[in-house]
Amino acid sequence: MSSTRHQDTKELPSYEEALQEHERPPPYTPPLTGSIMASITRLSRDDPDPIYEDLNNVVDSTDFADVDHYNYDVLSNAVRDVSLDTDGSSKGIVTMVNLDQYAKPGKHTYTAIGLEGSANKLGVGIIRHNLGPLSQENRAQVLSNVRDTYITPPGEGFLPRDTARHHRNWVVRLIKRSMEEAGVSREELDCICFTKGPGMGAPLQSVVIAARALSQLWDLPLIGVNHCIGHIEMGREITGADNPVVLYVSGGNTQVIAYSNQRYRIFGETLDIAIGNCLDRFARTLKIPNYPSPGYNIEQLAKKGSNYIELPYTVKGMDLSMSGILAYIDQLANDLFKGNTSNKVIFNQETKEAQITVEDLCFSLQETLFAMLVEITERAMAHVNTNQVLIVGGVGCNERLQKMMEDMVLDRKGSIYATDERFCIDNGIMIAHAGLLEFRMGKRFELKDTVCTQKFRTDEVLVSWRD
Amino acid sequence: MTAKRQKMSFSCILDIGVPFETEKQATIAKRTLEQDPILKPDDLVVRYEVNTSSLDMHFEAISDRVLRVAVSSVLESLKTVIEVIDEFE
Incomplete structure (x- = not known):
């Protein structure tokens, strides 16, 4: 089956190459005139907070004793835990988790099917694990990974009821196609995994109905998977990142996550709307197509933009707020479309001509939002004392975000891990993968x-398969 | 039965029977559908029962509107179940 296996590790240049590349101006980045550079440099130079002074070094976590943060107790515990973990593993005293205590005698592999439908994508994937712990030598095999996206007309978002109808229409056909592509018979399957949450209620429910019926029909156990855990585990498996800070950015979630003590702990997150939601809704204001995805189309427009317009920059401690930025840029776009020449940002007050374009707006929105993400990710790295960053979630396929994150991570002599759209955007295979890990640890539903459930936080899940 | 309905003041009642090929199929449908909780138990009661190879569904609601929404949602889900059975049994 190795021919169908997708290995998707992002090709990264060596550190020296990357550094040279880094010193050259990036290919499509126009000169930054506005405050975006200012806001980044301000962080590294002027702020007296110790966390910023050592930005270019990998900092000892104990240096953060006087970081002023509302959640400091939790963070400091987490930091301590992580450093304990690192110490332990370097001395080899941490015992490996046994993933095979529930293995069926005589079987050398596990196979799982995963059904995902928490938003407008319906995905079905089949994954296979061999016995023994997963490693670079013993990787999971992707047997099939099919997806169907519910696309709405330009200017419209997807509503729960219509999305659920789309999922119901396609779920059985997609399961069939996935089984055919994988060449797997039902007897080979060990479990059926589905997304338990978080997500939109109606689409989730329409998919779990199929999962329940299938589980009874084939007499297979059901495994409910947390959608975020699915993203994280699949990202780790594909890229081989060992213990990264995870930036999970999608249409419904924006979180900075780090692993500590059998939980994926949320270090920072959005206080209002998700980053993907912000981009999608701006795409609706611009009435640009939702195919292949609104965020992709904004990214293409942003490549042609060059004037940076200053937008609100709203990092709140380790958290973000994005609704205000959206309201502000929506207003700018509406003024531009209506020809409201009294708007001084957009129209030259003497000639009454527009001095910025839609492309400039997309460019400015991306630069601002991504700079905020880079900032909190960088701080999370310092907190947990790691220099790996893994980007997962739909917005994670944005190449500009990957580039900005890469620049930051290279400054810290770290490594960045990201995947392409097959594994970034919601898919069934990640649900199968995370579900199979739970199955191997003996979990049954x-x-x-x-x-x-619509609300299901990442840190509610006990990560029994890691030590 | 009648007395209970009056006490609960569910004025809109509907019974639907869906014939399946086997009792096992009807049981699968019942066990698939009955898991999801009713969001407003004061407005709606749904009961599922398997009689030989038929799935009998009993809806009681406080208004036509609630009844219609509940029935159509259950039937939509039932369509998925039947499609799964049809395709994969």
Whole structure:
């Protein structure tokens, strides 16, 4: 089956190459005139906070004793835990988790099917694990990974009811196609995994119905998976990142996550709307197509923009707020479309001509939002004392975000891990993968426990498969 | 039965029977559908029962509107279940 295996590790240049590349101006980045550079440099130079002074070094976590943060107790515990973990593993005293205590005798592999439908994408994937712990030598095999996206007309978002109808229409066909592509029979499957949450209620429910029926029909156990955990585990598996700070950015979530003590702990997150939601809604204001995705189309427009317009920059401690930025830039776009020449930002007050374009707006929005993400990710790296960053979630395929993050990570002599759209954007395979890990640790769900939930935080899940 | 309905003041009642090929199929449908909780138990009661190879569904609601929404949502889900059985049994 190795021919169907997708290895998707992002090709990264060596550190020296990357550094040279880094010193050259990036290819499509126009000269930054506005405050975006200012806001980044301000962080590294002028701020007396010790966290910023050592930005270019990998900092000892104990240096953060006087970081002023509302959540400092939790963070400092987490930092301590992580450093304990690192010490332990370097001395080899941490025992490996046994993933095979529930293995069926005589079987050398596990196979799982995953059903994902928490938003407008319906995904079905089949994954196979060999016995033994997962490593670079013993990788999971992607047997199939199919997806169907519910695309709405320009200017419209997807509504729960219509999305649920789309999922119901396609779920059985997609399962069939996935099984055919994988060449797997039902007898080979060990479990059926589905997204339990978080997500939109109606689409989640429409998919779990199929999962329940299938589980009874084939007499297979059901495993409910947290969508965020699916993203994180699949990202780690594909890229081989060992213990990264995870930036999870998608249409419904924006979180900076680090692992500590069997939980993926949330270090920072959005206080209002998700970054993908912010981009999607701006795409609706611009009435640009939702195919292949609104964020992709904004990215293409942003490549042609060059004037940076100053937008609100709203990092709140380790958290972000994005609704105000959206309201502000929506207003600018509306003034531009209506020809409201009294707007001094957009129109030259003497000639009454527009001095910025839609492309400039997209460019400015991306630069501002991504700079905020880079800032809190950088701080999380200092807190947990790691120099790996893994970007997952739909917005994670944005190349400008990857580039900005790469610049920051290279400054810290670290490494960045990202995947392409097959594994970034919601997919069934990640649900299968995370579900199979839970299955191998002996977790089982009764039918009554398979009710989906719209709210399901990343740190609620006990990560039993890591030590 | 009648007395209970009056006490609960559910004025809108509907019974639907869906015939399946086997009792196992009807049981799968019942066990798939009955898991999801009713969001407003004061407005709506749904009961599922398997009689030989038929799935009998009993809806009681406080208004036509609630009844219609509940029935159409259950039937939509039932369509998925039937499609799964049809395709994968």
